[in-house]
Amino acid sequence: xxxxxxxxxxxxxxxxxxxxxxxxxxxxxxxxxxxxxxxxxxxxxxxxxxxxxxxxxxxxxxxxxxxxxxxxxxxxxxxxxxxxxxxxxxxxxxxxxxxxxxxxxxxxxxxxxxxxxxxxxxxxxxxxxxxxxxxxxxxxxxxxxxxxxxxxxxxxxxxxxxxxxxxxxxxxxxxxxxxxxxxxxxxxxxxxxxxxxxxxxxxxxxxxxxxxxxxxxxxxxxxxxxxxxxxxxxxxxxxxxxxxxxxxxxxxxxxxxxxxxxxxxxxxxxxxxxxxxxxxxxxxxxxxxxxxxxxxxxxxxxxxxxxxxxxxxxxxxxxxxxxxxxxxxxxxxxxxxxxxxxxxxxxxxxxxxxxxxxxxxxxxxxxxxxxxxxxxxxxxxxxxxxxxxxxxxxxxxxxxxxxxxxxxxxxxxxxxxxxxxxxxxxxxxxxxxxxxxxxxxxxxxxxxxxxxxxxxxxxxxxxxxxxxxxxxxxxxxxxxxxxxxxxxxxxxxxxxxxxxxxxxxxxxx
Numbered sequence: 001x002x003x004x005x006x007x008x009x010x011x012x013x014x015x016x017x018x019x020x021x022x023x024x025x026x027x028x029x030x031x032x033x034x035x036x037x038x039x040x041x042x043x044x045x046x047x048x049x050x051x052x053x054x055x056x057x058x059x060x061x062x063x064x065x066x067x068x069x070x071x072x073x074x075x076x077x078x079x080x081x082x083x084x085x086x087x088x089x090x091x092x093x094x095x096x097x098x099x100x101x102x103x104x105x106x107x108x109x110x111x112x113x114x115x116x117x118x119x120x121x122x123x124x125x126x127x128x129x130x131x132x133x134x135x136x137x138x139x140x141x142x143x144x145x146x147x148x149x150x151x152x153x154x155x156x157x158x159x160x161x162x163x164x165x166x167x168x169x170x171x172x173x174x175x176x177x178x179x180x181x182x183x184x185x186x187x188x189x190x191x192x193x194x195x196x197x198x199x200x201x202x203x204x205x206x207x208x209x210x211x212x213x214x215x216x217x218x219x220x221x222x223x224x225x226x227x228x229x230x231x232x233x234x235x236x237x238x239x240x241x242x243x244x245x246x247x248x249x250x251x252x253x254x255x256x257x258x259x260x261x262x263x264x265x266x267x268x269x270x271x272x273x274x275x276x277x278x279x280x281x282x283x284x285x286x287x288x289x290x291x292x293x294x295x296x297x298x299x300x301x302x303x304x305x306x307x308x309x310x311x312x313x314x315x316x317x318x319x320x321x322x323x324x325x326x327x328x329x330x331x332x333x334x335x336x337x338x339x340x341x342x343x344x345x346x347x348x349x350x351x352x353x354x355x356x357x358x359x360x361x362x363x364x365x366x367x368x369x370x371x372x373x374x375x376x377x378x379x380x381x382x383x384x385x386x387x388x389x390x391x392x393x394x395x396x397x398x399x400x401x402x403x404x405x406x407x408x409x410x411x412x413x414x415x416x417x418x419x420x421x422x423x424x425x426x427x428x429x430x431x432x433x434x435x436x437x438x439x440x441x442x443x444x445x446x447x448x449x450x451x452x453x454x455x456x457x458x459x460x461x462x463x464x465x466x467x468x469x470x471x472x473x474x475x476x477x478x479x480x481x482x483x484x485x486x487x488x489x490x491x492x493x494x495x496x497x498x499x500x501x502x503x504x505x506x507x508x509x
Contacts, residue, residue, distance in 0.1 A: 004279055008266040013235040014076050024073065026279040029500045031094050032075035033168070034269060034283050034418050035234055037227075037385050038092040039079070040170035043201035044181040045287070045414065047155035047163040049194040055106040059507045061191040062105075065167065066504035068093045076234075091180060094168040095504055096285050096496035101164030105507055109274040111497045113284055115422035119162060120286075120494045121147050129431050133376070133424055142431050143452040145490040155197030156289065156492025163196055166287065166496055174202075199289060199492075201387035201414055206400060208328060208340055217329065217343070220388055221292045221411045222487075223401055224319075225329035229345050229368060231263040231381050238262045249346050258348045259370050268383045270420045272500040274507075280500035283418040286382075286426045288493035289389070290413045290450070295406040297487035307480035308466050313337070317468060322448045322484055324364030327400075333358035333365075336468030348372055356467030356477055360441065363449040366434050380433070382417035382425050389414050412488070422495055437461050448484040455483050 002022040012035065017024040032038060050058050070092045078089030099117045102110045115123050123129075124144025130136060150156040155163060167184060171177045181198060188195055205216030206225075220226040232238045241261060249256035272280040305318035320332040329343025333352050348370040352358055358365050369377050390411030393402055419425040433439050434447035443460035446453050455461035464484075467477040 004271045004281060005266070007279070008269055008281070009264060011233055011235040011238055011262060012265055014073070015080075015236055017073060022279060025277065026281060027073035027076070028071050029277055029280050029502050030072040030269070031282070031498050031501060032070035032072055032092050033094055033170075033385055034383065034498060035072050035265070036076065036079065036237070037230070038070075038075065038170045040092060040172050041203040041205070042172065042174045042177045043168060043170045043387055043414075044177050045199040045201065046167040046169070046181060046184060046188075047196040047198070048165040048167065048188060049161050049196055050101060050104040050164040051161060051194055053104070053192045055104070055508060057192055058101075058105045061188070061193060062095070062165075062504045062507045064187065064191070065093075065095050066501055069095055069501050069504060071501060088172065090171065091176065092168070092170040093180075094498060096166045096168070096287075096498050098163055098165065098494055098496050100162045102497075104164055107274055107507065108509065111270075111273055111282070111284065113422055113497075115427060116284055116495045116497060120144070120288075121162065123427065123495075124490075129427065131424060131428055131432060133379075133428070134432070139432055139436060140453055142427065143435060145452075151289065151291070151491035153197075154492075155199060157197070160196055163494055170201075199389060199414060201389055202391070204388045204392070208342065218388075219327075220413050221294050221390065221392070221401075221407075222297050222319075222323075223327045224323050224325060225327065225343055226388075226413070227384060227386065228325070228329060228343055229259070229261065229364070231268070231383055232261045233263050233265040233268065245344070245346055248344065254346060256346055258346050258350075258372070261345060263378070263381060267379065267381065267420055268418045272503055274503050274509075275500065276502035276506050277500070280502050282497055282499045282503075283383075284420065284422050285496040285498050286415070286417050286419070286422060286493070287496060288415040289491050290415055291409055291489045291491045292412040293408050293487040293489070294411065295408045296485070298406055300484050300487070304464065304480065304482050304484055307482045308464065308478040309480075310466070310478070314466070314469075317466065321359055321362060321464065321466060324358050324362035331358070331364075332362070332468075336471065354467075356465050359464065361445040361447060363434075363447050366439070366447040367429055367450075369433075369440060380425055380429050382419045382429070385416045385418065387414050387416070388412070412491075415493075418498070446486075448486060450488055451486055452490075457483065 081087045124142045127141035128138035129141040148158045169180050204219050206219050207216045217225045218227050246256045269281050272282045301319040305315040320326040326338040328338045330339045331347050393405045435451045435453040437446050445455050445461040462481050462483040464480045470477045
């Protein structure tokens, strides 16, 4: 007989569910969006306080919500139907609880993760921070923006209580999300719960000039393809990825895989500590609302290009040095200019040991160094499920943002990610890598996109190099000293747990 641990110790072949009762039991009790992103373009993230409610009232509310929650099995079957017949998968609903929510419920068995129980507000102010995997080494903390400076007018208004729960509603139709949200607000009010606010997600997409997704590639507000290099832990997804990517690599004369996208499900899914069934599982969930100052980022791109002595063509590469990819997703370590088509993930940095093609501080290199065979690095990977927020000027289908459409606020990315250990995955990535000016080596500098510490003026922290101009010529690499200040600001968020559906149906023993 299979156990939860044995199922999570290898890629899950979900299409065996009709003949494998253990897999069916796990997938039927696991919430959607964990094994695979829901892919909808419109979301509502609804934050709730249980203040003043009794444990039995909270339990009744959760039980009522559980019947609307989408299971992993329902999501996967709907995705398969859409792929084969074009039938919409419809709405996805997920429910999350914070440590504060578990406490008000009075649950006897709660998720044990230390970071989860302390909460993001306390952890963001923790300095220094330690990681067991670094054997007691201390590092500067997350350095989060204090809650007193978070976004006002919604869930994160300074003075608001920590959310006890979050309900995610996702659909491809904005009006359906809106109507479902209105209905939920009535249900929450009738149950005695308090609505703290709603964050609306609106996916931004851009069609590639050739190839790529028919729906368009997801992009963030700086204009770069987002959500690439996702970990795969469904056997069917791993096989499909191999069939698509291996021939491309062979045609290009590259080994495959240079970057292994397959991961064990146990890196993202844990047994539910309050299991009501044998195969009940859940996942730790990090939610961070990140506001983007588009004008500042684009201005600094131009300034960096100027320091490097680049022309207009080089301005694109200056941005690619910062992010690690061109706007169309082309990895800068592979090409000095964009290569249209679906962005590849079959690359690593073994041919760029000095960081002359892709800087060590480039965002995607800082947060995923891609060292072949390095399990220590791979254990940091999270299952990211982010979506952009904020309105932009309407664009013709497939077009890019207008050059003069550069908001200084009100737009950004809702970073959401599933994992089995918040400290060793999210916090490690943010503090030990992105915010650590000495990773991967002394005076590397912070991640110019999401780093929250300061570079050291007058040091190599602010040194940039563009080795692409030297390829095939006698020209030396361009060099510049320029402190690329981040244009991303935390305006809200917290740590949650996505419990099993059976727990939501019976939250009190």
